[in-house]
Amino acid sequence: MIGQRLEVRQGQGLVITPQLQQAIKLLQLSNLELEAFVEGELERNPLLQRDEGEPGPEAAPEAANDTFPAADMSNADDGELRFVEGSDAHAQSLDARADDLYGDAAPGERVSDRQDEQATDQPGLSDWSRAGSGGLADGEERERPDHREETLWEHLQAQASSAGFGPADHAIALTLIDATDEGGYLRADLGEIAERLGVDEARIEAVLAVCHGFEPTGVMARSAPECLKLQLIERNRFDPAMDALLDNLELLARRDLAALRKVCGVDAEDLAEMIAELKALTPRPGAGFGGEPAQTVVPDVHVRPDPAGGWRVELNADTLPRLLVDKRYHAVVAAGARSETEKTFVADCAAQASWLVKSLDQRARTIMKVASEIVRQQDAFLAFGVEFLRPLTLKTVAEAIEMHESTVSRVTSNKYIATPRGVFELKFFFTAAIQSSDGGAAHSAEAVRQRIKTLIDAEGGDGDVLSDDRIVEILNEAGIDIARRTVAKYREALRIPSSIQRRRLLRAG
Known part of the structure; x- marks a missing residue:
């Protein structure tokens, strides 16, 4: 029989509270997005206050300005990397800090048991489930341009990502793009x-x-003649006479046409055509892109050589919002609250302010923990260069620091680390791995690419060209378990012709 009835059931489930959602959102924000979010909360929550004082040994725990451990590479040769513990003046737990902050408040004033619509409709409160949106309340929209032109750097970076570079060459390409005006x-x-x-x-x-x-x-040329030369080559109009003209542009600037005719070895009519061709070129190839200046990358973490040996990993204090909760103002407004709505509003502001301060502190510590493990895993890159990048996955780092893989993914998004070899996004250090056929350590995909290139470069001129199958056999003998299609993919990414094409080129040569 079908009917209606009431039943009482008991079960277990995972519920993500608005506060936990906020902490998760804060992890994946970049330093610029975090600053915008904090500014919104400072305007919205009257109990929050920016700490303008210089951080020192007795700095507030909420500032997340600790001295962090440094990596010791004294045993880098044997594959071990130790961390030298620095001074930690604020080792107390987050719960203890919250108790110190509101130890003199009534339980009802520390944490609000009500997160209802009446509370969130009050001025100054925000919907914490939308943390990361810059603190915008319902009905508000952040002003943004309807159309934004693609910048030159975005255009070049997109092409670099699809150019088939390995991790090392891709890092070099990005460095060159960053140096382009x-x-x-x-x-x-x-x-x-x-x-x-x-x-x-x-x-x-x-x-x-x-x-x-x-x-x-013509982009990324080092001079105007080189820029014009690249454009002429594309048009198939570059010849010795034009080369001589590009080498003597100062004569063209002085309108010394007689000297130009002599240098180029052409008559007046040919020189006029050459000059007309130059005028049709673009001396500033990047001028057609959006004029928005490139944002300066501010690193979240600094890695410096430690005088005692190893590497010192430190958070960039300039990117860490330092917030405090105004206890005196909280006491004043709490004492003046009369209605239940006012008391709920004050209690919610206090709870949200306290949780935001703790979330920022936890975010800083999580970034520090992930960055330190990345430095531990990629110490060879810091010491010897881009060729020594090791295979690394999010799972490896997550297991090492006992965190979830999704947390590591959020932490490494839009976060940058400044090293002696340049500024890199944290995700840069995660490279693919190729398993070893003899059960040994895995090989970096970039290292395998370079080995394939070395094998092909060593081909003799007697027509002895290595096929992809032969390369697979050689790599398998070296302990690298790789498939033929993978070899072909890496070879094509390196812009190396197939064995048949290389054999034809050798015969033609």
């Missing part, structure tokens, strides 16, 4: 970049040669 010219010394990244200058030039094929043509 708004006009599209590369403003950096290749020798300095090679020294900073720990690679040969020839490899930097090889990556730059690939980047010169990006659109718009």
Whole structure:
């Protein structure tokens, strides 16, 4: 029989509270998004106050300004990386801090048991389930332009991501793109970049040669003649006479046409055509993109060599919002609250302010823990350069620090670390791994790519060309378990022709 009846059931379930949702959202915010969110909460919650004082040994725990452990690479050769503990002046737990903050308040004033519509409709309160949206209340919209032009750097970075670079070459390409100005010219010394990244200058030039094929043509040139040369090559109009003209642009600027005709070895009519071709080119290839300046990347973590050996990992205090809860003002408004609505509003503000301070502190500590483990895993990269990146996954880091993999993923999103070799996004250090056929340690995908390139470069001129199947056999003998399709994919990413094409080129040569 079908009917209605009342039943009482007991069960277990996982409920994510609005406060926990806020803590999760804060983890994945970048430092700029976090600053915007904190500014909104400072306007909305009268009990929150920005701590403008300089952090010191007795700084408030809420400022999350501890001295963190440093990595010790004294035993880097044997594969171990120890951490030297620094001074931790604020080792008390988050719960103890909350007790100290509101130890003199009544239980009903510390944590509100009511998160109803009446409370959230009060001025100054926000819906914490939307944490990360900049603290916008219902009906509010952040002002944003309807259309935003793509910047040159975004355009180049998108092409670099699809250019088939390995992790190391992709890092080099991004470094070169960061050194490109708004006009599209590369403003950096290749020798300095090679020294900073720990690679040969020839490899930097090889990556730059690939980047010169990006659109718009002529981008990332180091000079105006090189920019014009790249455009002429694309139009198939670059010849010795035009090369001589580009080498003597100062004569063109002085309108010394007689000297130009002599240098280029052409008559007046040909020189006029060459000059007309130059005028049709674009001397500033980046001028057609959005004029929005590139945002300066502010690192969340700094890694510096420790004088005692190893690496010192520190949070960037400039990116950490330092908030306090005004206890005196809370006492005043709590004493003046008369109605139940006013008491609920004050209690909710106090609870939300306390939870936000604790969430920011926990966010800083979580970033510190993840960054320290990444430094531990990738110490060889910091010491020896980009060639020594190790295979690393989110799961490996999560298991090492006893956190969930999703937490590590959120922490590494939009977070940057400043190292002696440059500023990198934390996700940069997670590279694919290729398993070993003999049960040994896994091999980095980038290392395998370089081995394939080395094998092909060593091919002799007697027609002995390695097929993909032969490369698989050689790699398997070296303990690398790899499939033929993977070898073909890596070879194509390196822009290396197939064995048949290479054999034809050798015969033609």
